[in-house]
Amino acid sequence: MTGTGETLLSVRGVETYYGKIVALRGVDVDVHRGEIVTMIGANGAGKSTLMMTICGNPQARTGQIVYDGQDITAMPTHEIMHLGIAQSPEGRRIFPRMTVMENLQMGAALVDPKHFENDLKKVFELFPRLKERIGQRGGTLSGGEQQMLAIGRALMSRPKLLLLDEPSLGLAPLIVKQIFDAIRELNKNEGLTVFLVEQNAFHALRLAHRGYVMVNGNITMSGTGAELLKREEVRAAYLEGGRH
Protein backbone atom coordinates (compact mmCIF):
# COMPACT_ATOMS: atom_id res chain seq x y z
CA MET A 1 0.00 0.00 0.00
CA THR A 2 1.31 3.42 -0.91
CA GLY A 3 -0.31 6.55 0.43
CA THR A 4 -3.75 7.69 -0.60
CA GLY A 5 -2.29 11.13 -1.16
CA GLU A 6 -4.25 12.65 1.69
CA THR A 7 -1.94 14.40 4.15
CA LEU A 8 -2.10 13.08 7.70
CA LEU A 9 0.78 15.05 9.15
CA SER A 10 2.25 18.22 7.82
CA VAL A 11 5.23 19.95 9.38
CA ARG A 12 5.89 23.45 8.03
CA GLY A 13 8.90 25.63 8.73
CA VAL A 14 9.37 24.23 12.22
CA GLU A 15 12.18 25.62 14.35
CA THR A 16 12.91 24.10 17.74
CA TYR A 17 15.36 25.32 20.34
CA TYR A 18 16.84 23.86 23.50
CA GLY A 19 17.34 27.07 25.41
CA LYS A 20 19.44 29.13 23.02
CA ILE A 21 20.68 26.19 20.99
CA VAL A 22 18.83 25.68 17.74
CA ALA A 23 18.01 22.04 16.97
CA LEU A 24 15.63 22.32 14.00
CA ARG A 25 16.09 25.10 11.44
CA GLY A 26 12.85 25.30 9.51
CA VAL A 27 11.85 21.71 8.78
CA ASP A 28 9.14 20.75 6.26
CA VAL A 29 7.84 17.19 6.27
CA ASP A 30 4.66 15.60 4.93
CA VAL A 31 3.31 12.20 5.83
CA HIS A 32 0.36 10.89 3.85
CA ARG A 33 -2.19 8.39 5.06
CA GLY A 34 -1.03 4.81 4.65
CA GLU A 35 2.60 5.68 3.95
CA ILE A 36 5.83 4.67 5.57
CA VAL A 37 8.05 7.75 5.61
CA THR A 38 11.57 7.72 6.95
CA MET A 39 13.94 10.39 8.10
CA ILE A 40 17.59 9.45 7.97
CA GLY A 41 20.53 11.41 9.27
CA ALA A 42 23.57 11.23 11.46
CA ASN A 43 23.69 11.38 15.24
CA GLY A 44 22.66 14.79 16.51
CA ALA A 45 21.08 15.89 13.22
CA GLY A 46 17.81 16.66 15.00
CA LYS A 47 15.77 13.59 14.06
CA SER A 48 14.64 12.78 17.58
CA THR A 49 13.99 16.43 18.26
CA LEU A 50 11.61 16.44 15.32
CA MET A 51 9.81 13.39 16.72
CA MET A 52 9.45 15.02 20.10
CA THR A 53 8.45 18.37 18.61
CA ILE A 54 5.58 16.65 16.79
CA CYS A 55 4.50 15.42 20.23
CA GLY A 56 4.80 18.87 21.77
CA ASN A 57 7.83 18.36 24.01
CA PRO A 58 9.69 20.64 23.30
CA GLN A 59 7.22 22.77 21.41
CA ALA A 60 8.16 24.36 18.09
CA ARG A 61 9.17 28.00 18.50
CA THR A 62 8.09 28.90 14.98
CA GLY A 63 6.31 27.08 12.21
CA GLN A 64 3.23 24.92 12.21
CA ILE A 65 2.40 21.26 12.74
CA VAL A 66 -0.96 20.09 11.44
CA TYR A 67 -2.21 16.60 12.14
CA ASP A 68 -5.42 15.28 10.64
CA GLY A 69 -6.59 18.80 9.85
CA GLN A 70 -5.90 20.11 13.34
CA ASP A 71 -3.17 22.53 14.37
CA ILE A 72 -1.26 20.79 17.17
CA THR A 73 1.76 23.10 17.33
CA ALA A 74 0.96 24.54 20.76
CA MET A 75 -0.98 21.65 22.24
CA PRO A 76 0.25 19.95 25.44
CA THR A 77 1.78 16.52 24.88
CA HIS A 78 -0.91 14.44 26.58
CA GLU A 79 -3.64 16.07 24.49
CA ILE A 80 -1.76 15.42 21.25
CA MET A 81 -1.55 11.76 22.18
CA HIS A 82 -5.33 11.65 22.51
CA LEU A 83 -5.62 12.38 18.77
CA GLY A 84 -4.21 9.04 17.65
CA ILE A 85 -0.47 9.64 17.49
CA ALA A 86 1.77 7.13 19.26
CA GLN A 87 5.51 7.23 19.66
CA SER A 88 8.08 4.59 20.38
CA PRO A 89 10.70 7.07 21.53
CA GLU A 90 14.46 7.29 21.46
CA GLY A 91 15.94 4.99 24.09
CA ARG A 92 12.67 3.01 24.21
CA ARG A 93 11.71 4.42 27.61
CA ILE A 94 10.17 1.24 28.97
CA PHE A 95 8.83 1.66 32.49
CA PRO A 96 11.53 -0.35 34.25
CA ARG A 97 9.63 -1.28 37.41
CA MET A 98 6.44 -2.27 35.63
CA THR A 99 5.79 -5.67 34.13
CA VAL A 100 5.49 -6.19 30.39
CA MET A 101 1.73 -6.46 30.88
CA GLU A 102 1.56 -3.19 32.80
CA ASN A 103 3.65 -1.44 30.16
CA LEU A 104 1.17 -2.60 27.55
CA GLN A 105 -1.73 -1.51 29.74
CA MET A 106 -0.16 1.93 29.96
CA GLY A 107 -0.16 2.00 26.17
CA ALA A 108 -3.86 1.28 26.18
CA ALA A 109 -4.65 3.90 28.81
CA LEU A 110 -6.66 6.06 26.38
CA VAL A 111 -8.48 3.23 24.62
CA ASP A 112 -11.89 1.77 25.33
CA PRO A 113 -11.16 -1.32 27.51
CA LYS A 114 -13.35 -3.50 25.29
CA HIS A 115 -10.57 -3.49 22.65
CA PHE A 116 -7.87 -4.52 25.12
CA GLU A 117 -7.95 -8.32 24.83
CA ASN A 118 -8.04 -8.24 21.06
CA ASP A 119 -5.28 -5.64 20.71
CA LEU A 120 -3.14 -7.58 23.16
CA LYS A 121 -3.55 -10.71 21.05
CA LYS A 122 -2.43 -8.81 17.97
CA VAL A 123 0.67 -7.46 19.68
CA PHE A 124 1.56 -10.96 20.87
CA GLU A 125 1.11 -12.31 17.34
CA LEU A 126 3.49 -9.66 16.09
CA PHE A 127 6.01 -10.18 18.90
CA PRO A 128 5.50 -13.65 20.43
CA ARG A 129 8.51 -13.06 22.68
CA LEU A 130 6.55 -10.51 24.69
CA LYS A 131 3.98 -13.12 25.62
CA GLU A 132 6.70 -15.27 27.19
CA ARG A 133 7.89 -12.28 29.20
CA ILE A 134 4.46 -11.06 30.26
CA GLY A 135 5.05 -10.99 34.02
CA GLN A 136 8.65 -9.83 33.85
CA ARG A 137 9.72 -6.32 34.77
CA GLY A 138 10.48 -4.02 31.85
CA GLY A 139 13.92 -3.15 33.20
CA THR A 140 15.05 -6.78 33.04
CA LEU A 141 14.29 -7.30 29.34
CA SER A 142 16.99 -7.44 26.69
CA GLY A 143 17.38 -4.51 24.30
CA GLY A 144 15.51 -6.26 21.51
CA GLU A 145 12.66 -7.25 23.79
CA GLN A 146 12.44 -3.71 25.10
CA GLN A 147 12.21 -2.41 21.55
CA MET A 148 9.41 -4.85 20.79
CA LEU A 149 7.67 -3.77 23.96
CA ALA A 150 8.07 -0.09 23.07
CA ILE A 151 6.46 -0.68 19.69
CA GLY A 152 3.82 -2.96 21.17
CA ARG A 153 3.00 -0.37 23.80
CA ALA A 154 2.62 2.27 21.09
CA LEU A 155 0.35 -0.03 19.09
CA MET A 156 -1.89 -0.66 22.09
CA SER A 157 -3.10 2.93 21.79
CA ARG A 158 -4.60 2.11 18.34
CA PRO A 159 -2.69 4.90 16.61
CA LYS A 160 -3.45 6.37 13.22
CA LEU A 161 0.13 7.63 13.05
CA LEU A 162 3.00 5.64 14.53
CA LEU A 163 6.25 7.49 15.22
CA LEU A 164 9.25 5.22 15.58
CA ASP A 165 12.54 6.63 16.77
CA GLU A 166 15.51 4.41 15.85
CA PRO A 167 13.91 1.03 16.42
CA SER A 168 17.12 -0.68 15.21
CA LEU A 169 19.51 1.05 17.59
CA GLY A 170 21.84 -1.36 19.33
CA LEU A 171 20.06 -4.49 18.14
CA ALA A 172 21.38 -7.62 16.46
CA PRO A 173 20.73 -7.74 12.69
CA LEU A 174 18.29 -10.63 13.04
CA ILE A 175 16.14 -8.70 15.52
CA VAL A 176 16.32 -5.60 13.35
CA LYS A 177 14.94 -7.65 10.49
CA GLN A 178 12.13 -8.98 12.72
CA ILE A 179 11.17 -5.50 13.77
CA PHE A 180 11.28 -4.06 10.26
CA ASP A 181 9.20 -6.99 8.98
CA ALA A 182 6.66 -6.25 11.67
CA ILE A 183 6.46 -2.61 10.61
CA ARG A 184 6.01 -3.58 6.96
CA GLU A 185 3.27 -6.03 7.94
CA LEU A 186 1.41 -3.44 10.01
CA ASN A 187 1.52 -1.00 7.15
CA LYS A 188 0.42 -3.54 4.55
CA ASN A 189 -2.30 -5.30 6.54
CA GLU A 190 -3.68 -2.53 8.69
CA GLY A 191 -2.83 0.48 6.57
CA LEU A 192 -0.99 2.01 9.51
CA THR A 193 0.85 5.23 8.71
CA VAL A 194 4.43 5.15 9.97
CA PHE A 195 6.99 7.89 10.36
CA LEU A 196 10.35 6.32 11.07
CA VAL A 197 13.57 7.97 12.15
CA GLU A 198 16.68 5.90 11.50
CA GLN A 199 20.44 5.91 11.35
CA ASN A 200 20.30 2.53 9.68
CA ALA A 201 19.67 4.14 6.28
CA PHE A 202 19.84 1.05 4.13
CA HIS A 203 17.06 -0.84 5.92
CA ALA A 204 14.97 2.25 6.47
CA LEU A 205 15.05 3.41 2.85
CA ARG A 206 14.24 -0.07 1.58
CA LEU A 207 11.25 -0.21 3.89
CA ALA A 208 9.92 3.29 3.33
CA HIS A 209 7.86 4.67 0.50
CA ARG A 210 9.48 8.06 0.84
CA GLY A 211 12.40 9.42 2.74
CA TYR A 212 14.03 12.63 3.93
CA VAL A 213 17.64 13.28 4.79
CA MET A 214 18.35 15.57 7.72
CA VAL A 215 21.67 17.31 8.28
CA ASN A 216 22.25 19.64 11.17
CA GLY A 217 18.59 20.56 11.67
CA ASN A 218 17.85 21.01 7.96
CA ILE A 219 16.21 18.74 5.41
CA THR A 220 18.76 18.43 2.62
CA MET A 221 17.16 15.80 0.38
CA SER A 222 13.90 14.02 -0.14
CA GLY A 223 12.48 11.49 -2.52
CA THR A 224 11.18 7.94 -2.71
CA GLY A 225 13.09 5.33 -0.78
CA ALA A 226 14.45 3.78 -3.97
CA GLU A 227 15.57 7.15 -5.33
CA LEU A 228 17.43 8.09 -2.21
CA LEU A 229 19.12 4.71 -2.08
CA LYS A 230 20.62 5.40 -5.50
CA ARG A 231 21.77 8.94 -4.73
CA GLU A 232 25.54 9.25 -4.57
CA GLU A 233 25.50 11.65 -1.60
CA VAL A 234 23.30 9.32 0.41
CA ARG A 235 25.42 6.31 -0.39
CA ALA A 236 28.60 8.12 0.54
CA ALA A 237 27.33 9.59 3.78
CA TYR A 238 25.03 6.92 5.17
CA LEU A 239 25.52 3.64 3.40
CA GLU A 240 29.12 2.85 2.52
CA GLY A 241 30.50 0.63 5.22
CA GLY A 242 27.24 0.86 7.10
CA ARG A 243 25.46 -1.78 5.06
CA HIS A 244 24.39 -4.86 6.95
Add this chain to the structure above:
Amino acid sequence: MEYFVQQLINGLTLGSIYGLIAIGYTMVYGIIGMINFAHGDIFMIGAFISLAVFLILTSVLGFAFLPVVLLIVLIVSMLFTSAWGWTVERLAYRPLRGSFRLAPLITAIGMSIVLQNFVQITQGARVKPLPPQIQGGVTLMQGSTEQGTILVQLSYMQMIIILTTLILMTGFTLLITRTSLGRAQRACEQDRKMAALLGVNVDRTISLTFVMGAALAAVAGLMFLLLYGVIDFYIGFLAGVKAFTAAVLGGIGSLPGAMLGGLLIGLIEVFWSGYFTVEYKDVAAFSILAIVLIFLPSGLLGQPEVEKV
Protein backbone atom coordinates in the same frame (compact mmCIF):
# COMPACT_ATOMS: atom_id res chain seq x y z
CA MET B 1 6.00 -10.71 78.74
CA GLU B 2 2.83 -8.74 79.52
CA TYR B 3 4.81 -5.55 79.57
CA PHE B 4 6.29 -6.40 76.19
CA VAL B 5 2.89 -7.04 74.61
CA GLN B 6 1.54 -3.80 76.01
CA GLN B 7 4.45 -1.87 74.54
CA LEU B 8 3.95 -3.65 71.25
CA ILE B 9 0.34 -2.46 71.09
CA ASN B 10 1.32 1.09 71.97
CA GLY B 11 4.10 1.04 69.42
CA LEU B 12 1.85 -0.19 66.64
CA THR B 13 -0.66 2.57 67.41
CA LEU B 14 1.95 5.29 67.22
CA GLY B 15 3.55 3.64 64.21
CA SER B 16 0.22 3.63 62.38
CA ILE B 17 0.03 7.40 62.64
CA TYR B 18 3.61 7.83 61.46
CA GLY B 19 3.01 5.41 58.62
CA LEU B 20 -0.01 7.32 57.33
CA ILE B 21 1.98 10.56 57.26
CA ALA B 22 5.05 8.86 55.79
CA ILE B 23 3.06 7.74 52.73
CA GLY B 24 2.63 11.39 51.76
CA TYR B 25 6.38 12.00 51.92
CA THR B 26 7.30 8.91 50.01
CA MET B 27 4.77 9.34 47.20
CA VAL B 28 5.64 12.95 46.54
CA TYR B 29 9.32 12.07 46.56
CA GLY B 30 8.66 9.19 44.22
CA ILE B 31 6.89 11.30 41.64
CA ILE B 32 8.79 14.60 41.65
CA GLY B 33 11.92 13.77 43.62
CA MET B 34 11.23 16.41 46.21
CA ILE B 35 10.89 16.26 49.99
CA ASN B 36 7.67 18.09 50.78
CA PHE B 37 8.67 19.60 54.11
CA ALA B 38 5.24 21.18 54.45
CA HIS B 39 3.62 17.75 54.67
CA GLY B 40 3.93 17.59 58.46
CA ASP B 41 2.05 20.86 58.64
CA ILE B 42 -0.63 19.51 56.34
CA PHE B 43 -1.05 16.80 58.99
CA MET B 44 -1.32 19.54 61.63
CA ILE B 45 -3.96 21.31 59.56
CA GLY B 46 -5.80 18.02 59.25
CA ALA B 47 -5.88 17.80 63.04
CA PHE B 48 -7.21 21.37 63.34
CA ILE B 49 -9.87 20.85 60.70
CA SER B 50 -10.91 17.65 62.49
CA LEU B 51 -11.22 19.51 65.77
CA ALA B 52 -13.19 22.34 64.19
CA VAL B 53 -15.60 20.02 62.40
CA PHE B 54 -16.00 17.93 65.55
CA LEU B 55 -16.88 20.97 67.63
CA ILE B 56 -19.27 22.34 65.03
CA LEU B 57 -21.06 19.01 64.79
CA THR B 58 -21.33 18.36 68.53
CA SER B 59 -21.66 21.83 70.08
CA VAL B 60 -23.31 23.86 67.35
CA LEU B 61 -25.41 21.34 65.49
CA GLY B 62 -25.95 19.08 68.49
CA PHE B 63 -25.13 15.71 66.97
CA ALA B 64 -24.55 13.20 69.72
CA PHE B 65 -24.06 9.78 68.18
CA LEU B 66 -20.28 9.47 68.25
CA PRO B 67 -19.60 6.94 65.44
CA VAL B 68 -21.55 9.04 62.93
CA VAL B 69 -19.91 12.23 64.14
CA LEU B 70 -16.45 10.74 63.77
CA LEU B 71 -17.22 9.40 60.33
CA ILE B 72 -18.40 12.82 59.16
CA VAL B 73 -15.36 14.46 60.77
CA LEU B 74 -13.11 11.99 59.00
CA ILE B 75 -14.63 12.59 55.58
CA VAL B 76 -14.87 16.38 55.86
CA SER B 77 -11.35 16.61 57.24
CA MET B 78 -9.98 14.47 54.42
CA LEU B 79 -11.72 16.67 51.85
CA PHE B 80 -10.58 19.99 53.27
CA THR B 81 -7.05 18.84 54.03
CA SER B 82 -6.77 17.49 50.50
CA ALA B 83 -7.76 20.91 49.22
CA TRP B 84 -4.91 22.37 51.28
CA GLY B 85 -2.47 19.84 49.89
CA TRP B 86 -3.63 20.56 46.35
CA THR B 87 -3.35 24.32 46.86
CA VAL B 88 0.16 24.11 48.29
CA GLU B 89 1.32 22.13 45.26
CA ARG B 90 -0.44 24.42 42.82
CA LEU B 91 0.82 27.66 44.37
CA ALA B 92 4.25 26.79 45.65
CA TYR B 93 5.64 23.82 43.73
CA ARG B 94 4.17 23.65 40.24
CA PRO B 95 5.49 27.07 39.13
CA LEU B 96 8.98 25.87 40.09
CA ARG B 97 8.85 22.62 38.17
CA GLY B 98 11.78 22.54 35.81
CA SER B 99 13.82 24.99 37.85
CA PHE B 100 16.88 23.83 39.76
CA ARG B 101 16.46 21.03 42.28
CA LEU B 102 16.86 23.03 45.46
CA ALA B 103 14.20 25.62 44.59
CA PRO B 104 11.12 23.55 45.45
CA LEU B 105 12.89 22.21 48.54
CA ILE B 106 13.49 25.68 49.91
CA THR B 107 9.96 26.68 48.98
CA ALA B 108 8.68 23.65 50.89
CA ILE B 109 10.46 24.81 54.03
CA GLY B 110 8.98 28.25 53.49
CA MET B 111 5.53 26.76 52.99
CA SER B 112 5.91 24.85 56.23
CA ILE B 113 6.65 28.08 58.10
CA VAL B 114 3.76 29.83 56.38
CA LEU B 115 1.28 27.13 57.38
CA GLN B 116 2.50 27.06 60.99
CA ASN B 117 2.28 30.80 61.34
CA PHE B 118 -1.07 30.95 59.62
CA VAL B 119 -2.53 28.49 62.11
CA GLN B 120 -0.78 30.18 65.01
CA ILE B 121 -2.26 33.56 64.09
CA THR B 122 -5.76 32.41 63.21
CA GLN B 123 -6.16 29.77 65.90
CA GLY B 124 -3.93 31.14 68.64
CA ALA B 125 -0.72 29.74 70.01
CA ARG B 126 -2.21 27.95 72.98
CA VAL B 127 -2.88 24.22 72.90
CA LYS B 128 -6.37 23.12 71.94
CA PRO B 129 -7.75 20.37 74.15
CA LEU B 130 -10.38 17.81 73.28
CA PRO B 131 -11.72 15.67 76.12
CA PRO B 132 -11.32 11.93 75.59
CA GLN B 133 -14.13 10.74 73.33
CA ILE B 134 -13.54 7.02 73.09
CA GLN B 135 -12.89 5.37 76.40
CA GLY B 136 -12.55 1.86 77.65
CA GLY B 137 -11.03 -1.17 76.07
CA VAL B 138 -10.46 -4.83 76.53
CA THR B 139 -8.01 -6.60 78.76
CA LEU B 140 -6.04 -9.10 76.77
CA MET B 141 -3.76 -10.59 79.41
CA GLN B 142 -3.13 -10.44 83.07
CA GLY B 143 0.07 -11.26 84.86
CA SER B 144 1.74 -10.61 88.13
CA THR B 145 5.16 -9.27 88.96
CA GLU B 146 6.84 -8.32 92.23
CA GLN B 147 5.31 -4.86 91.89
CA GLY B 148 1.76 -6.25 91.61
CA THR B 149 -0.57 -7.29 88.81
CA ILE B 150 0.01 -6.05 85.34
CA LEU B 151 -2.75 -5.78 82.74
CA VAL B 152 -2.35 -5.80 78.99
CA GLN B 153 -4.98 -3.50 77.61
CA LEU B 154 -6.06 -2.76 74.11
CA SER B 155 -8.16 0.37 74.24
CA TYR B 156 -10.97 0.91 71.76
CA MET B 157 -9.11 3.98 70.56
CA GLN B 158 -6.03 1.88 69.73
CA MET B 159 -8.22 -0.69 68.06
CA ILE B 160 -9.82 1.98 65.88
CA ILE B 161 -6.48 3.49 64.94
CA ILE B 162 -4.83 0.21 64.03
CA LEU B 163 -7.87 -1.07 62.13
CA THR B 164 -8.44 2.16 60.21
CA THR B 165 -4.80 2.28 59.25
CA LEU B 166 -4.89 -1.32 58.13
CA ILE B 167 -7.97 -0.73 55.98
CA LEU B 168 -6.62 2.50 54.49
CA MET B 169 -3.24 1.02 53.70
CA THR B 170 -4.76 -2.06 52.09
CA GLY B 171 -7.12 0.07 50.04
CA PHE B 172 -4.36 2.42 49.09
CA THR B 173 -1.99 -0.36 48.06
CA LEU B 174 -4.72 -1.82 45.86
CA LEU B 175 -5.36 1.59 44.36
CA ILE B 176 -1.70 1.99 43.43
CA THR B 177 -1.02 -1.55 42.23
CA ARG B 178 -4.30 -2.54 40.59
CA THR B 179 -6.11 0.46 39.14
CA SER B 180 -5.36 2.44 36.01
CA LEU B 181 -5.08 5.54 38.16
CA GLY B 182 -2.36 3.90 40.23
CA ARG B 183 -0.65 2.69 37.09
CA ALA B 184 -0.58 6.22 35.68
CA GLN B 185 0.80 7.39 39.00
CA ARG B 186 3.59 4.83 38.92
CA ALA B 187 4.28 5.63 35.27
CA CYS B 188 4.81 9.29 36.15
CA GLU B 189 7.07 8.15 38.96
CA GLN B 190 9.28 6.12 36.63
CA ASP B 191 9.33 8.32 33.52
CA ARG B 192 7.26 11.48 33.35
CA LYS B 193 8.18 12.26 29.76
CA MET B 194 7.07 8.84 28.59
CA ALA B 195 3.89 8.96 30.65
CA ALA B 196 2.95 12.17 28.84
CA LEU B 197 3.70 10.45 25.53
CA LEU B 198 1.08 7.87 26.47
CA GLY B 199 -1.53 10.53 27.09
CA VAL B 200 -1.19 10.79 30.86
CA ASN B 201 -1.83 14.30 32.17
CA VAL B 202 1.30 14.54 34.30
CA ASP B 203 0.42 17.75 36.14
CA ARG B 204 -2.93 16.36 37.14
CA THR B 205 -1.36 13.12 38.33
CA ILE B 206 1.14 15.05 40.46
CA SER B 207 -1.71 17.10 41.96
CA LEU B 208 -3.54 13.90 42.71
CA THR B 209 -0.51 12.54 44.53
CA PHE B 210 -0.49 15.57 46.80
CA VAL B 211 -4.24 15.17 47.34
CA MET B 212 -3.91 11.51 48.31
CA GLY B 213 -1.00 12.20 50.65
CA ALA B 214 -2.92 15.03 52.31
CA ALA B 215 -6.04 12.89 52.72
CA LEU B 216 -4.04 10.23 54.57
CA ALA B 217 -2.35 12.93 56.67
CA ALA B 218 -5.81 14.19 57.61
CA VAL B 219 -6.71 10.74 58.92
CA ALA B 220 -3.48 10.75 60.93
CA GLY B 221 -4.37 14.23 62.22
CA LEU B 222 -7.76 13.07 63.45
CA MET B 223 -6.21 10.04 65.13
CA PHE B 224 -3.57 12.17 66.81
CA LEU B 225 -6.29 14.49 68.10
CA LEU B 226 -8.37 11.65 69.50
CA LEU B 227 -5.39 9.78 70.96
CA TYR B 228 -3.59 12.64 72.67
CA GLY B 229 -6.46 15.06 73.17
CA VAL B 230 -4.32 18.18 72.62
CA ILE B 231 -3.07 19.82 69.47
CA ASP B 232 -1.25 23.04 68.67
CA PHE B 233 0.20 24.69 65.60
CA TYR B 234 3.58 23.05 66.19
CA ILE B 235 2.62 19.35 66.23
CA GLY B 236 3.33 19.04 62.51
CA PHE B 237 7.02 19.66 62.94
CA LEU B 238 8.06 16.72 65.09
CA ALA B 239 5.47 14.34 63.65
CA GLY B 240 6.61 15.40 60.19
CA VAL B 241 10.27 14.81 60.95
CA LYS B 242 9.44 11.39 62.42
CA ALA B 243 7.31 10.41 59.46
CA PHE B 244 9.98 11.62 57.09
CA THR B 245 12.49 9.51 59.00
CA ALA B 246 10.10 6.59 58.66
CA ALA B 247 9.89 7.11 54.91
CA VAL B 248 13.69 7.21 54.60
CA LEU B 249 14.10 4.19 56.86
CA GLY B 250 11.67 2.16 54.77
CA GLY B 251 13.24 3.40 51.54
CA ILE B 252 12.00 6.71 50.22
CA GLY B 253 9.83 6.29 47.17
CA SER B 254 8.59 2.89 48.32
CA LEU B 255 4.99 2.64 49.49
CA PRO B 256 5.32 -0.55 51.58
CA GLY B 257 8.59 0.93 52.83
CA ALA B 258 6.79 3.96 54.24
CA MET B 259 4.29 1.75 56.04
CA LEU B 260 6.99 -0.51 57.44
CA GLY B 261 9.18 2.46 58.36
CA GLY B 262 6.29 4.13 60.17
CA LEU B 263 5.59 1.04 62.24
CA LEU B 264 9.28 0.57 63.03
CA ILE B 265 9.80 4.17 64.15
CA GLY B 266 6.69 3.89 66.35
CA LEU B 267 7.90 0.63 67.87
CA ILE B 268 11.46 1.86 68.42
CA GLU B 269 10.21 4.97 70.18
CA VAL B 270 7.80 3.13 72.43
CA PHE B 271 10.14 0.29 73.32
CA TRP B 272 12.99 2.65 74.02
CA SER B 273 10.75 4.69 76.32
CA GLY B 274 9.42 1.53 77.92
CA TYR B 275 12.73 -0.17 78.66
CA PHE B 276 15.26 2.64 78.85
CA THR B 277 14.41 6.29 79.16
CA VAL B 278 11.75 8.54 77.67
CA GLU B 279 14.14 11.47 77.24
CA TYR B 280 16.20 9.72 74.60
CA LYS B 281 13.43 8.17 72.53
CA ASP B 282 14.00 10.56 69.62
CA VAL B 283 17.72 9.93 69.77
CA ALA B 284 17.02 6.21 69.56
CA ALA B 285 14.78 6.57 66.53
CA PHE B 286 17.24 8.75 64.65
CA SER B 287 20.24 6.58 65.62
CA ILE B 288 18.57 3.50 64.21
CA LEU B 289 17.90 5.47 61.04
CA ALA B 290 21.56 6.43 60.80
CA ILE B 291 22.71 2.84 61.33
CA VAL B 292 20.30 1.44 58.76
CA LEU B 293 21.35 4.00 56.19
CA ILE B 294 25.03 3.16 56.65
CA PHE B 295 24.40 -0.47 55.73
CA LEU B 296 21.38 -0.03 53.42
CA PRO B 297 21.69 3.41 51.84
CA SER B 298 18.42 3.08 49.93
CA GLY B 299 16.46 2.07 53.04
CA LEU B 300 14.89 -1.25 53.96
CA LEU B 301 12.64 -1.67 50.92
CA GLY B 302 13.98 1.06 48.68
CA GLN B 303 14.97 0.70 45.06
CA PRO B 304 18.66 1.14 44.39
CA GLU B 305 19.30 4.23 42.28
CA VAL B 306 20.91 2.36 39.42
CA GLU B 307 18.58 0.97 36.77
CA LYS B 308 19.41 -1.09 33.74
CA VAL B 309 18.69 1.16 30.79
